[in-house]
Amino acid sequence: MEKQAPPSPLASAPPLDILILAAGLGTRMRSATAKVLHRLGGRPLIAHVCRSATALLKEARPIYIIVGHQAEEVGAAARAELGEEGAVFVTQAEQRGTGDAVMCAREALEGANSTLLVISGDVPFVRAETLGALVQQHRTHRGHGAACTLLSVKLDDPTGYGRVIRDAEGRFERIVEQKDATPEERQTGEINAGIYCFETRLLFDALERVRPENAQGEFYLTDVPGILRADGEDVSIYLHADAREVSGINTRVELAEFERVLRLRTLRSLMLNSGVTVIDPQHTYVSPDAQIGSDTVLHPNTHIEGRTVIGEGCEIHSGTRITDSRVGNGVTVKDNCVIVESEVADGCTVGPFAHLRMNARMEEHSAVGNFVEMKKSRLGSKSKAMHLTYLGDAEVGERTNIGAGTITCNYDGKAKHPTFIENDVKIGSDTMLVAPVRVGARSVTGAGSVVTEDVPPDTLVAGVPAKVKKKLLHEETQAVSPENKNAEEVTTAVTGGE
Numbered sequence: 294m295e296k297q298a299p300p301s302p303l304a305s306a307p308p309l310d311i312l313i314l315a316a317g318l319g320t321r322m323r324s325a326t327a328k329v330l331h332r333l334g335g336r337p338l339i340a341h342v343c344r345s346a347t348a349l350l351k352e353a354r355p356i357y358i359i360v361g362h363q364a365e366e367v368g369a370a371a372r373a374e375l376g377e378e379g380a381v382f383v384t385q386a387e388q389r390g391t392g393d394a395v396m397c398a399r400e401a402l403e404g405a406n407s408t409l410l411v412i413s414g415d416v417p418f419v420r421a422e423t424l425g426a427l428v429q430q431h432r433t434h435r436g437h438g439a440a441c442t443l444l445s446v447k448l449d450d451p452t453g454y455g456r457v458i459r460d461a462e463g464r465f466e467r468i469v470e471q472k473d474a475t476p477e478e479r480q481t482g483e484i485n486a487g488i489y490c491f492e493t494r495l496l497f498d499a500l501e502r503v504r505p506e507n508a509q510g511e512f513y514l515t516d517v518p519g520i521l522r523a524d525g526e527d528v529s530i531y532l533h534a535d536a537r538e539v540s541g542i543n544t545r546v547e548l549a550e551f552e553r554v555l556r557l558r559t560l561r562s563l564m565l566n567s568g569v570t571v572i573d574p575q576h577t578y579v580s581p582d583a584q585i586g587s588d589t590v591l592h593p594n595t596h597i598e599g600r601t602v603i604g605e606g607c608e609i610h611s612g613t614r615i616t617d618s619r620v621g622n623g624v625t626v627k628d629n630c631v632i633v634e635s636e637v638a639d640g641c642t643v644g645p646f647a648h649l650r651m652n653a654r655m656e657e658h659s660a661v662g663n664f665v666e667m668k669k670s671r672l673g674s675k676s677k678a679m680h681l682t683y684l685g686d687a688e689v690g691e692r693t694n695i696g697a698g699t700i701t702c703n704y705d706g707k708a709k710h711p712t713f714i715e716n717d718v719k720i721g722s723d724t725m726l727v728a729p730v731r732v733g734a735r736s737v738t739g740a741g742s743v744v745t746e747d748v749p750p751d752t753l754v755a756g757v758p759a760k761v762k763k764k765l766l767h768e769e770t771q772a773v774s775p776e777n778k779n780a781e782e783v784t785t786a787v788t789g790g791e
């Protein structure tokens with residue numbers, strides 16, 4: 294069956310405005326952090342809602358967002374999703390209920406002859422298609438459109454939600470909140486999802502008449518549909534089949550459950566659509582925004598975060614975390630590595646216990662091994678740093694070997710300085726490279742050298758501080774090339790071990 298596009302609003306219909314409610318603290322989260330800032334799949338809840346909302350808009354139109362608790366952080370999270378121009382923020386100074394929250398946008402919206410879609414900031418799974426279907430029903434209700442259309446679902450356990458009460462004919466009558474409902478009303482399994490369409494003018498007209506006369510002493514937005522109905526306006530109900538999709542998150546238990554659902558959904562898609570092997574889906578964590586190529590294997594307890602892209606045929610071993618990074622094809626990342634905002638090209642080997650961060654870049658077929666840290670550094674093609682090394686602010690050329698225990702001393706207590714190590718160099722074990730410094734092509738440093746001055750090409754240096762011992766002949770530099778089959782032996786002789 295062909296995938297259905299979201300229904301398009303009628304040509305003659307008033308324009309669509311969108312309002313997201315995100316001012317509340319979310320008391321039930323028991324958190325110092327506003328509820329909509331809690332993360333699901335690595336992104337704040339508000340960002341999920343913003344993404345679906347903006348997908349619905351046919352033309353560029355700002356989305357109105359009611360902010361209050363941690364307004365600045367909530368604003369930043371929304372802007373990260375919608376762009377600077379994509380959102381207009383309205384402050385609700387005191388959180389007096391969802392009705393009061395919408396009322397805050399009166400000045401901004403009342404004049405607009407629009408249809409207003411109101412969404413809670415805590416329904417992260419809601420899809421643009423569903424919002425589109427709600428708007429469509431609202432606009433076509435009885436051929437002329439409704440004053441209000443609310444989205445409802447049926448739940449086995451409706452505890453905590455506002456119940457949708459229908460009259461004897463099954464038409465909308467009113468919404469009653471859990472705390473205000475009679476025992477009979479609480480039996481109703483149909484609940485208000487907190488997503489509505491209103492004709493903007495009628496909404497504000499009715500909101501004026503909302504009173505905080507209820508168990509919570511709040512201005513309930515949920516009173517508005519009942520008021521409109523009593524006014525003789527058409528209120529329509531869009532009964533949605535998928536309860537999970539439109540459920541709000543109110544507690545950390547629900548947040549964890551949503552996380553589990555999203556995680557398994559993401560892994561399922563990776564397995565079915567992308568051809569990724571996930572050995573143990575219960576213990577594998579992949580961001581919904583990550584991309585992974587076919588025949589890549591994710592071992593248990595791997596964390597692939599943010600917008601990480603991993604190529605084909607890679608092996609990512611246990612205990613590894615890769616965040617906002619790019620990994621090429623045929624890469625092996627052994628156990629317990631951390632790769633953050635870095636790049637690993639095709640055919641590289643990383644770890645075990647390696648740390649790449651702040652724009653570290655490994656070029657094709659290079660390797661870093663046990664307890665190696667790379668920061669803001671480049672390791673050239675076929676180069677290696679296999680043991681106990683720190684490369685910071687360093688540029689390493691091709692086919693160069695960095696011996697065990699090498700450190701680029703990049704920080705003098707005030708500033709960071711660069712180290713350049715050119716092609717085909719052999720850095721002996723335990724070499725300290727005191728930056729700024731350059732080691733020329735095909736040169737060699739002896740074990741334990743402290744290199745404080747530039748080393749010319751084809752030169753052997755050794756000692757503390759390192760001094761030139763001799764110029765290397767072509768045959769000697771050939772002998773220490775990692776591609777030479779005797780390399781191991783000769784390297785040991787000259788530099789005291791890899």
Ligand code: UD1
Pocket residue numbers: 314315316317318319329359385387388389390391392393394413414415453454455456468470484485486487512513514515540541543
């Ligand atoms: C609300 C509905 C309830 C519905 C449920 C669905 C009301 C009175 N009740 O209840 O019928 O079943 O959602 O999830 O609307 N907010 C503000 N300012 C405020 C209060 C809330 O911006 O003063 C925002 C919150 O940040 C949140 C949204 O409104 O994003 C919903 O608030 P919440 O407290 O979660 O409402 P519920 O009690 O869940």
Ligand code: MG
Pocket residue numbers: 413415541542543
């Ligand atoms: Mg809620």
